[in-house]
Amino acid sequence: MELPGSKPDIHSYGAHKTYQVQSNITVQATIDSYITCKINHTSLEQPIISTFTMNDIVKGEPSLPSVSGPTEQVMFNTNVTLSCTSVGFYPADILVTWWEDDRELHATQPDVRLYEDKTYQVQSNITIPAKIDSLITCTINHTALQQPIHSTFKINVKVRSSPNIFAFSK
The missing domain is CATH 2.60.40.10 (Immunoglobulins)
Known part of the structure; x- marks a missing residue:
């Protein structure tokens, strides 16, 4: 399922006119779910794809003993x-x-x-x-x-x- 991200925040810096892009999303953190970030650009032969599991960041508090x-x-x-x-x-x-x-x-x-x-x-x-x-x-x-x-x-x-x-x- 594709999720809409925030409007990308694009900054130009340096003499070579390079750019930095940042986009944020808010999702429900669930154990064993995955998030994939896919970046497309005309200068890329293929998209850059990075995936991580929510298990790396999800934490559930134990109940009072x-x-x-x-x-x-x-x-x-x-x-x-x-x-x-x-x-x-x-x-x-x-x-x-x-x-x-x-x-x-x-x-x-x-x-x-x-x-x-x-x-x-x-x-x-x-x-x-x-x-x-x-x-x-x-x-x-x-x-x-x-x-x-x-x-x-x-x-x-x-x-x-x-x-x-x-x-x-x-």
Whole structure:
């Protein structure tokens, strides 16, 4: 499909009367689409053609991460698994990091999957011991973001109480 461009902007410069031409178009950026620029001129034996894929410039921002974990109270120091999911990003390269308060945690390699619309989804899981008042944060960094985005999860910890023991003496 041929797209109408803007009126070419032509500038003459130099003693040899050479010209510079610039034309701009606005198109809907879609993944896997191609743009071809074709230049015709009477001095050319054949047109100059240049094609590039929109994948080189299209970027889709990942959604705010969603962190899920146990909804009920868990006992102190028992292992819990948290899951972090973000969707709708392009290209596929993404960085997921987990933090407990200000300390980076080590998680397994995230699972990145392609959707039918050619955007991606990432899921990362981490298993950690439940601690009192611990905040666990999933941080997402991607080329389409100005700065990383994150979501935090607080594990509802139950502290095991020991029975009261009373000793009486006579």
